[in-house]
Amino acid sequence: MPIRFACQHCDQKLSVGSQKAGTKANCPRCKEAVRVPGVAARQERVTAQSMLVMAGKPEPLDEPIAPPLVGGQNEPSESPLETSELVFDTGPSTSYEEKAGHESQVAERTDYNLVSFPRYVLYAQAGLVAGVAIVCFTLGALMGSAFFRGQPDVPIVAKPCTISGFVEVTQGVVKKGDEGAVVVVLPFDVQKLDERSPVEGLRPKDAPPDETHRGLSILRTIGGAYAKADRTGKYEVRVPRQGKYFVLVISRAKAGKAGEVDSLDLRKIARFFENATELIGGQKYQFSEERLLADRKFDVSFE
Known part of the structure; x- marks a missing residue:
């Protein structure tokens, strides 16, 4: 059943299908937005006769007779658009509830931090x-x-290095030179020798060896050096080239404890000497790896 209503803006009578009740549309005449009202209950025409019937008075009353129209007097003419009903029932329309729901969903999906x-x-x-x-x-x-x-491209030239310093021992609260202490410098990169150096004459308890000692000759051949500290504990040795070396210092004045010699140190020293254990002889010692790039001071103190 069509819904008939008037435009709120131009008073144009409009007609639209009942399925559009509660929706929003545009007036075909003024193009303004109007809302289609809901379906109203059908109103029956109430006459004076029906009112009497409902009141228990069945006698009908005569209907009033309209006065005759005076000749030449007609009802004022109205615009055809105002008297006719315009039917607009085309195109999809969206109810206010659906539109509000859609806008709320869009707002929920929108991240304003992005x-x-x-x-x-x-x-x-x-x-x-x-x-x-x-x-x-x-x-x-x-x-x-x-x-x-x-x-500039400078070729690497073998440069001799001198190591000097003092070997000292502490007796009570006094430090003094460790006279007769042995200092041996051995090249790190030598793996195996055809002949190892004898230890007789090179131990701390031995007298200073002659320059022709067989052990000294072997050490010089492989690029090592040997020295003994004087009465002030001072010593000085010279190696033929820069590089990495083992430095072994054995005290004459300080005896070590039983089992104090490290087995790994003994294996490294034994690569150069016939009897590494006899060379140390139960004395305190220091065995380290040093990189020599220039002349260097190297002091050792035994407690």
Whole structure:
């Protein structure tokens, strides 16, 4: 059943299907937005006769007779649009409830903490980062090559190194030179010798060896050195080239404890001497690895 109502803006009579009740549409005449009212209950015409019937008076009353129209007098003419009903029942319409629900769903899905950018902005940023990286790499390579070109190619020449210092012992609260202490410098990279050095004459308790001692000759041949501290504890040895060395210092004044000698130290020392245990002879010792690049001071103190 169609719904008939008047536009609130232009008073145009409108007609629309009942399925559009409660929806929003535009007036075909003034184009303003109007809301279609709900379906109203059908009103029956109430006459004076029906009122009498309902009141228990069945006698009918005569209907009033309309006065005759005076000739030449007609009802005022109205615009056809005002007297006719315009039917607009085309196109989809959305109720206020559906529209409000849709807007609330959109608001819930919107994250206002996010900022959107066009795709070309992201591509431009990626290109900019890549360009900066390439430029920085190129500048670094150029600066590095210029730095290394400025360094002359100097051949590595074997340079002798001197090691000197004091070997001291502490007796009570007094420190004094460890006279007769042995200092041996052995090349680190020597793995196997055709002949190992004898230990007789090279121990702390022995007298200083002659320059022709067989053990000294072997040590000099492999690039090592040997020295004994004087009465002040001072010593000095010289190796033919720079590099990594074992430095063995054996005290004459301080005896070690039984089992104090490390077995790994003994194996390393035994690569150069016939009897490493006899060389140390139960005395305190210090065995270390040192890198010699220039002349160096190397002091040792035994408690």
